[in-house]
Amino acid sequence: MTSISTGQDFQRHIPAIGNIATKSPLAYQATRGAARVVNMMQMALAESYINGLEVPDSVLRSLFDTYMPILFKHFPALLAPYEWVLEETDHVAEGSRDLMKLQYDLPQGMLNRMIGDWQLIYPKYSMGLWEKGAVDLEQSQIYMLDDLIEKLDIQDGDNILDFGCGWGCIPNYILSKFPNVRFTGLNLSHEQCEYMRQKMQDPESYLSSGRFTLVEGDLNEAQFEEKFDKILSVGVFCHVGNLTHAFKKLASFLKPEGKFFLHIITVRTPNNISSVFTHKYIFPHGRYWSFDTVPTFNQDFTTVNRWYLNGINYSKTFAAWLKNFDDSYDEVKNLDYGIDFTRFRRIWRFYLIWLGTNFATCDGEINGNGQFLMVHTNR
């Protein structure tokens, strides 16, 4: 006990090492300065690649594999490129419109092809569960959906809200398993909503069963008349800047005995992290919340169970997406990205290789996904 507290006390005054939240003022400023240098270097590498630097994928991967474990294990404070990554921001979700433009409303011909689109499994832009022996992307997503059904204890007859429902993959799958479940899906992406509207007219889709309600709108403004039995949110909270406000809002949508299942990218580091590259090119204002701190935002919810899913599951998912992206070159190269496809392709290849490698680093034990089962605090 004595040696731990002495160690932490010592680290308080040493810049860059360990937990940023425990730093003395001078060490804090020095750490922020060092983070800026690390992030300039990361951006220089990313932009050189985007601008045409020829580097084999294997070299990029081994570069990330060499320095990311050092940062994750010893210098996580340097992985918070902006001050706001460490704190809650004012809004539930920051910069929603920019995010839709840069990411979710991109040509769906490219996105759907990359993440996969099957008869029952619609595009699902979140981790597949490979560790159960999945042989391909589709099966990994089915395993993940079955896992969700079990952990949230979905019952036939439940009325469920999917907060950030993507292309309706989760509702469609669950509606196919439970003939009396009802779903409401909320999503701000107009293009993804158009996909679901088409499915709602397709007799072969469970979204056309009359048990699915689609709401095109922003998490920030969401309001519902009815109260839900269950709420789930998968892969969305990396866009949420204020957990306190988000949990308060979600608790108000839930029946007193209801349950909320949160599935997010997470890090087992003392502070939240982000990256300058993804903020600028892929997910504006995106951040990965620290696994241990999520349950502490517990004014409205108590976390009754939580699971850490090893990042290798996501690394394999990213590898499958990269392969699909590369394989679809001829089909997607003439779509309208707002920028030249050669540049777009390099941005997206860097993204898929960068995150794919980071999730596998440290044997997937630091950067993975977190699942949190929550109930009302005072029910």
Ligand SMILES: C[S@@+](CC[C@H](N)C(=O)[O-])C[C@H]1O[C@@H](n2cnc3c(N)ncnc32)[C@H](O)[C@@H]1O
């Ligand atoms: C990574 S995708 C995950 C989608 C889906 N849950 C899945 O697992 O496939 C994140 C989803 O959140 C939606 N989203 C992000 N920010 C939002 C906001 N401010 N309001 C509503 N939806 C939002 C995106 O459009 C996208 O559909």
